[in-house]
Amino acid sequence: MTSNGxxxxxxxPPDQRALSGHRYKKHLYYVAQAAIWIGYLYFAVRLFAILSSPSQTWQMWTMLAVxxxxxxxxxxxxxxxxxxGKVPQGGPRKRLRLQGNDDLPRVDVLLPCCGEPVDVIMQTVRAACTMDYPVSQFRVLLLDDGGSALLKKTVLGLQAQWPHLSYHSRGRQSGQVFAKSGNLNYALTTLQNENPPQFCAVLDADSIxxxxxxxxxxxHxxxxxxxxxxxxxxxxxxxxxxxxxxxxRCHFYTCQNAELDILGRxxxxxxxxxxxxxxxxxxxLYPTFSFSEDWQxxxxxxxxxxxxxxVQEPLQYGLVPTSITGHIAQRNRWNIGHSQQIVSMLSSNPPNFPKDLRKTIAWNGAGIIGGELGCLLGFAAVPVLLLAGKTIPATSTLMTTLQFILAAAYVLSTWTYEFCQAAQTGFQSAPFAHLENKWQxxxxxxSILxxxxxxxxxxxxxxxxxxxxSWNRLTAMSSYMRLYKDLWQNGLFCNVIMLxxxxxxxxxxxxxxxSPNDQDLTTKLLTSVAWPPLLHVCYLTIANNWVPVAYLLDPPxxxxxNSQYIENEAPNTATSPEKWYSMGKASKASRDILQLGNRLEIAEETEI
Structure with missing residues (x-):
């Protein structure tokens, strides 16, 4: 801190990838404006055409709903x-660095864990303890809801080397009490009652x-x-x-959350x-009414x-679930958490929040769950609509032509916007990535029901x-049993059937x-299988449901x-985590933690 406080x-220097994505901001703004207004006009005409049709059918209304x-x-x-796009200075957040070592703010680094492998946890502990920050100004608090004796012994054995590291536990069964949010609140209250820090950092057990x-x-x-x-x-x-x-989740971080960041949200x-x-x-404190405590x-x-x-720049590296079973279970819990937003905010005894805030949280959850339900019903309706035949009213050639022109313009503007979004990510995400994982x-x-x-x-x-x-434990399983598990227990047979x-x-x-008939072929095509929005939704249905099928056919x-290469400037290449902390940032002793953990492994089994 300088003398003036x-x-x-x-x-x-700015990240060139962020700058290259930012150059599409104006394009996104204008294309989005065009897509919105074309959509308004198109749906107004569609609704008028149905209401003015002398023979309204369920196919017409179902197609419009989808x-x-x-x-x-x-x-x-x-x-x-x-x-x-209306924010004049909205752009990539600057890459800033806090300089010096004197009088820096105090920080507690909170590492909640509950049953993860000890070697994974200790990789994170080592990285956290050896961060480039004055040791006198930060602590690393390992918050173990799993009550692991091995983990406790390992941490205690390292405190001579890292006195700013400590182990804490609410107890072996406490992981069920408000889960991660309860663990963090325990740290924010019980552990920080005396001499609390100004800031806190939260890292998952597997995030280096x-x-x-x-x-x-x-x-920032x-x-x-x-x-x-x-x-x-x-x-x-x-x-x-x-x-x-x-x-x-490239689309979420690069497109959705980057725009929310511009808005301070x-x-x-x-x-x-x-x-x-x-x-x-x-x-x-942390909300305890939902599994998705960070979102809430x-x-x-x-x-x-x-x-x-x-902040967009690479500052941490975690682990994704290494099976489709684990991936599905993770997304199921997230969606249950979002459903809890609705139930908690509308309950007879809601959290003590202002009424408007409760409505906002409930509406946010309803939007997320509504999106899941809308995609489920939309995908299921596509084959029915294809087989049902005529899906739009064709009272006259003029009305049919007008609807087709507007429909084509609406679909084209939507696709143009999606390609601009994909370009913003360097095409790391595909168009319509906001529907990713909607096959689930x-x-x-x-899972919610x-x-x-x-x-x-x-x-x-x-x-x-x-x-x-079970999906995080190494178990020998034949290809046949794995396919059976994925198709039936994970429900992927639904995607196969849908596809x-x-x-x-x-x-x-x-x-x-x-087939030969007396009707005008062009009219038949335009009011059924060749209807642009129906072709568009067919694509979305096939593309989404192909994802798990492709996974089954060719598991990654x-x-x-430890064999991967990570770089400080971009993900997926360059420097491994082991090497990351050997570049003058950590002592040799800090790279021997796992050996200490292995030596103490028998102790936990004996104590339990």
């Missing part, structure tokens, strides 16, 4: 681009921070005293080639957040007027990386339309973290 903060369901999801993306993690994030909070939280984009060190399940959707402790205390905290902070931000809609809706009607507990552990989950049914309906309906190989 300000911190010395430097600015690094179009509206997918148009609503696309329009949410377009509206956000328009709103963010870079040495400059704190110096890169704190400046220090320069904006009104702000409460900075989230970081999550990068991963074990992504399979091509990321077939979109586990990197970024969502904390995982590990790597740094927040102003007093702000979290003032809003009532962002909404609560925003509801109380605190700006939230996102059936499973997500089922199961949670509320059968058992108030998601399948498996509350913690994605916990060894309590086959949709393709079959396309071929059959086309053959029927092209998830690389081991």
């Amino acid at each position: 300000t911190y010395k903060i430097s600015e690094l 179009e509206l369901a997918f148009a609503h999801l696309a329009r949410k993306e377009q509206l956000r681009s328009v709103i963010a 921070p870079s040495p400059e993690f704190l110096r890169a994030i704190l400046p 909070l220090l320069q904006n005293p009104a702000s409460a939280l900075v989230s970081t984009r999550q990068y991963f060190s074990n992504l399979p080639k091509g990321d077939p399940l979109s586990q990197a 970024a969502i904390d959707a995982g590990s790597g957040a740094v927040f102003r402790r007093q702000s979290i205390i003032d809003v009532g 905290l962002s909404l609560v902070l925003q509801g109380f007027g605190y700006p939230t931000m996102q 809609a059936v499973g997500n809706i089922y 199961r949670f509320y009607l059968l058992t108030s507990k998601p399948k498996g552990s509350f913690v994605t990386g916990s060894t309590a989950n 086959i049914t949709t393709l079959g309906a396309i071929f059959y309906s086309t053959a029927v339309v092209l 190989t998830y690389p081991d973290r």
Whole structure:
């Protein structure tokens, strides 16, 4: 801190990838505007055509409902681009670094864990303890809800080397008490009653921070005293080639959350957040009404007027679930968490939030779950509409032509916007990436119904990386048994059936339309299988349901973290985590933690 009470903060050259994505901002703004207004005009004409038709049919109304369901999801993306595009200085967040070592703010690094492998946890502990920050100004608090004797002994054995590291546990069964949010609140209250820090950082048990993690994030909070939280984009060190399940969530971080960041409303959707402790205390600590506590905290902070931000640069590397079973279970829990937003806010005893905030949180959850339900019903309706024949009214040649022209313009403008969004990510995400993982809609809706009607507990552990989950334990399983498990227990047979049914309906309906008859062929095509919005929704149905089928046909190989290369400037290449911390940032002793853990492994079995 300088003599005038300000911190010395430097600015690094901007990330060229972020700048290249930013150049599409104006394109997105204008294309989104055009897509929105063309959509309004198109649906107004569609509704008028149906209402003025002398013979209204269920096919017409169903087709309109399906179009509206997918148009609503696309329009949410377009509206956000328009709103963010109006911010004159909205652009990539600057790359800042906090300089010096004197009088820096105090930080507690909170590492909640519950049953993850000890070696994975200790990789994160080592990285956290050796960050480039004065040891006197930060502590690393390992918060173990799993009550692991081995983990406790390992940490205690390292405290001589790292006195700023400590182990804490609420007890072996405490992981079921408000789960991660309860664990973090335990730290914010019980452990920080005396001499509380100004800031806190939260890292998942498998998220390795870079040495400059704190110096890169704190400046954004220090320069904006009104702000409460900075989230970081999550990068991963074990992504399979091509990321077939979109586990990197590139579209969310690069498009959706980047635009929310411009508006000061970024969502904390995982590990790597740094927040102003007093702000979290003032809003009532971490929300305990949902499994998605980080998402809910962002909404609560925003509801109380605190700006939230996102940093895009690579500052942490985590692990994705290494099986489709684990991936599905993770997304199921997220969606159950969003459903809890609705139930909690509308309950007879809601959280003590302002009425408007409760409505906002409930509406946010309803939008997410509504999107899942809309896609589920939309995908299911496509084969039916294809086989039903005439889906739009054709009272006259003029009305049919007008509807077709507007429909083609509407679909074209939607696709143009989606390609501009994909270009913004460097085509790391495909067009219509806002629908990624919507092939899980059936499973997500089922998991929500199961949670509320059968058992108030998601399948498996509350913690994605916990060894309590069978998919995280190494078990020998034949290809036949694995296929059986994926098709039946994971419900992927629904996607196979949907894909086959949709393709079959396309071929059959086309053959029927092209068969010799007395009707005008052009009119038949334009009012059924060749109707542009129907072709558009057919594409979305096939593309989404092909994802798990492709996974089954050619399962990817998830690389081991220690064999991968990560770089400080871009994900997926260059420097491994082991090498990352050997570049003058950590002592040799810090690289021997896992050996210490192995020597103590028998101790836990004996004590238990």
